[in-house]
Amino acid sequence: MDLSQMCPKYESAVEILGKKWTGLIVRVLLGGPKRFKEIKEQIPDMSDRILTERMKELENNQLLKRHVYPETPVLIEYELTEKGRDLEPVIAAIQDWGEKWMSTDV
Amino acid sequence: MDLSQMCPKYESAVEILGKKWTGLIVRVLLGGPKRFKEIKEQIPDMSDRILTERMKELENNQLLKRHVYPETPVLIEYELTEKGRDLEPVIAAIQDWGEKWMSTDV
DNA sequence: CCGGATCCTAATGGATACTG
């Protein structure tokens, strides 16, 4: 009868998803591979530092892959892994709930 | 093209769900109305202070109702509202994703 | 039984300036 012991994976998942901007970043990447700048443009309120931090976390957690194309200037793209793309229904569920229940005045 | 402006409800929802223990508390309450002590027993790693804090947040966000029965000693029960019960599919989605992708060694 | 009050530490995240 110890839920915290029984559901460590739930809390682990929340640790990733619960961080600010993470869901939005994944959303952007669900639209296909994107560059740092493209993500920034779609989420302008997020600072460079935070975006960098989130990208590293997402890469460490294998939610995305970082591709480096050694052109000039260098081209770097971020692409969701299967694990990352698999978040789509989760994000959709949160989104639906938010749309249904959260008031707009925030 | 500004996701942070377009999806305020998503982030608002995450602000609630993203906090530690919140999902587990809702899970416990999905099993029916519970008392403070009953919740504690199912999530022993959580401190009293945090549980109190979460319960207030959940009440303020109308995810649960607090019922006070003036017996001796006083009996207090917490019950999910429709808004709270509606989190079930969201929590299930997170849980499924966690089960599928998170490693056990945490 | 159901918390409240207080204290303290670590984590989070925003702003800004700078770099290969």
Add this chain to the structure above:
DNA sequence: CAGTATCCATTAGGATCCGG
């Protein structure tokens, strides 16, 4: 372009003791 580095304010959350 794609980040680093630094600084700082806020928040999260654990421990402990107190009270109706």
